[in-house]
Amino acid sequence: MWLSRVAARSFSVAAAAMQSARVYVTRKVPPDGLEVLRKSGRVQFELWDTDDPVPRAELLKKVRGVDGLLCVLTEKVDAELLDAAGPGLKVVSTMSVGYDHLSLEELKKRGIRVGYTPDVLTDAVAELTVALLLCTSRRLVEATHEAKTYWRLGHLEDAKRFTIHFPGLGICVAIAERLKPFKVKKFIYTDVAPRPELANMINAEYVSMDELAQQSDFLTICCALTPETQGICNKNLFSKMKETSIFINTSRGGVVNQDDLYEALATGQIAGAGLDVTTPEPLPTSHPLFTLKNCVILPHIASASYTTRNAMSVLAANNLLAGLRGEPMEKELKL
């Protein structure tokens, strides 16, 4: 009885605090997520109401005194931003599965809770990865141009003859499941250690990074960007790949050394690359990678379907509200 009264009291304190919770939303996030915030009746939120990233100076101004921040991956949440927000900031909820834009150390130091949006985008990312893989290997971008000009194109590769290689499993399981019907001969992967629970789902074999590069026909990168994975796709990796190999990246641009990738593509060290992510984003149109016919570049759209982005916005909004209420979030990063 006593315990439940204490629990009820602490809940009502948290709820009362929420009455006045101020939140800044850094992007015009999809409508379902905004509806969750509106319907809660517990937050006053201000929104950067465009599809473009909020300018840094504006962001630093707008976060002053907020209790919660709902952001996307273009916002660097670092000491400067957290100082600008002040001690009232309790929750940062990012509408992304990746969190390399968040300074976790600073957040932890200040006791700020962090929500993110894994799982809900897995299908969309896997689908886009397969689309990019086929588009790059079958040279579809060049082909649409050819259709309008000479109606002539060199050799095309087909997916089923190949072995597909993944560093890091995770989302790659969803990609492999979609590739199975293409009669792929073999899936292999590397990671810091074997992950049999996932590998068994797609019958994938664990190999070293070197073997991965050497045997690779398609190499798709699905790992998170961390200090350990920064620049792992570099001259060393590309020099071990076959000339017929295709490199696909739908994770983060930072895992690739782009100068080395350019060199590998321009010299025929590898056959092609499909990139949904680059450094920086957007990649300047004057960037050398844009001059290459064998490089297909997309504007980071892997999760960009209406359904998926709506689901991400709902999860991000619910994470934010739960954090503000002092309740467990559906998807919270353990700091």
Ligand SMILES: O=CC(=O)O
């Ligand atoms: O790249 C997309 C994400 O992290 O959600």
